[in-house]
């Protein structure tokens with residue numbers, strides 16, 4: 001057997017050995033200059049793995065690998081633009097890894113291996129904060145409001161975050177100085193919150209930004225340590241311009257050209273894998289750090305995909321793709337192999353935590369496929385989301401649950417034939433800046449649900465008074481009934497088959513003794529929404545899943561014809 005070294009199109013054959021350390025002889029000493037900057041990927045019978053160590057002298061490249069017997073060593077040159085071939089000037093894809101994928105040093109190493117297992121790609125990496133760091137930061141902030149300045153350093157969540165990040169520094173073998181100033185500043189910030197006794201939305205965003213700022217620094221340092229040239233970027237420094245809606249900001253158009261120019265420009269001048277903070281932006285008026293809403297790193301990834309016109313956007317999660325329902329509600333949920341952007345957007349908007357609600361927009365506008373993959377199980381095919389798919393056999397794709405929704409029944413006090421009623425109702429919501437989710441109307445009455453994510457971004461006390469205010473305003477023209485603790489069950493699928501879907505759904509709900517309080521079929525034609533009581537919702541989802549995905553969906557069609565459903 002022979003071992004091959006590929007470099008600048010030149011191949012040098014060296015004798016193989018069974019050892020896990022391999023020395024390769026160069027023909028030309030000149031190569032070693034370039035190899036200093038090289039990425040080294042070794043392969044063991046076709047399974048690519050990160051080389052544990054590599055070093056080179058003028059004529060010898062020495063590679064050692066965990067796991068023994070190296071049969072092949074590939075060198076990807078990453079030097080300067082003089083060495084970039086024409087097609088190497090383009091970054092190819094974006095890979096986003098969520099908190100669960102980078103929760104520990106071990107997971108970060110696995111993610112590095114995963115990235116290097118695609119040597120043909122020139123990826124941009126987007127990372128979320130490690131594990132549950134964002135939640136812990138928010139909790140620490142809330143505790144700081146009332147704990148007093150002197151007690152800040154004893155906040156459990158602060159200790160947890162410090163310990164997690166310092167342990168990761170240690171285990172990855174990188175220099176602690178890359179995050180020490182962030183950890184110090186974080187404590188100072190919490191002391192500031194304790195002093196002010198308030199945590200504004202703007203401060204909340206600044207507070208949570210420490211999570212992504214630290215995870216990306218750790219990961220970039222680790223890649224550099226193992227010889228893979230990487231460069232860290234804070235999204236708010238490279239052109240992610242947003243509205244000033246702290247905790248729920250929207251990306252502005254100016255972002256696309258700015259981000260493309262910065263990332264592509266740097267790559268061409270001095271190639272290094274970009275490691276970008278997910279979730280963060282910069283408010284265009286305030287110039288302060290903003291966040292894109294919980295789970296917003298998906299949106300960072302799709303924004304980069306569109307900005308650079310990349311071939312593919314990959315979002316790596318801890319599940320085998322988008323599933324037929326939330327696995328926390330029903331563990332027998334199955335991966336959905338294909339989705340359209342429209343289906344994925346509805347699914348995300350109506351509560352499937354797996355994707356950020358706004359994240360499909362840039363991908364759809366740029367017509368860039370999104371692949372949802374499992375970083376714990378990279379061989380699983382995942383879900384591919386594209387513009388169109390074969391719908392001929394599709395009935396139901398996924399069942400989504402949105403809990404804790406507020407519903408309003410509004411009945412006009414005027415008689416039939418009264419014009420302007422709907423306009424007045426919706427202008428009330430517009431004036432109050434409250435967005436509406438699901439709507440069902442007749443000429444004199446309207447039932448609707450309020451988007452909880454918009455309400456949740458406000459303080460609880462503010463929410464209650466806003467709801468009172470909505471009711472007060474609407475009562476000028478209607479009788480209003482405010483119904484809380486409702487859930488929306490969204491049936492995402494082929495609404496061309498809506499009769500079949502509804503027939504089966506209502507049969508299941510009737511069998512389970514559940515009364516549907518509102519029903520709406522979206523204009524998008526991929527979603528039917530049913531409103532039920534919160535306390536019945538999970539049971540409904542499980543029963544619906546069993547009926548639609550664990551039995552033949554065409555059964556009902558035949559059954560109903562014989563009247564035997």
Ligand SMILES: Nc1ncnc2c1ncn2[C@@H]1O[C@H](COP(=O)(O)OP(=O)(O)O)[C@@H](O)[C@H]1O
Nearest residue numbers: 098099100317318319322323325326352353354
């Ligand atoms: N329909 C669904 N398909 C897949 N996952 C879902 C679905 N609904 C809810 N989830 C939950 O979403 C989680 C993945 O999303 P998220 O927590 O944002 O991942 P990450 O932090 O890795 O980006 C899964 O672990 C799963 O519990």
Ligand SMILES: N[C@@H](CC(=O)OP(=O)(O)O)C(=O)O
Nearest residue numbers: 098099128134294295296297
């Ligand atoms: N860290 C942020 C952003 C994010 O996208 O996280 P994840 O990819 O882990 O859902 C959050 O927890 O909301």
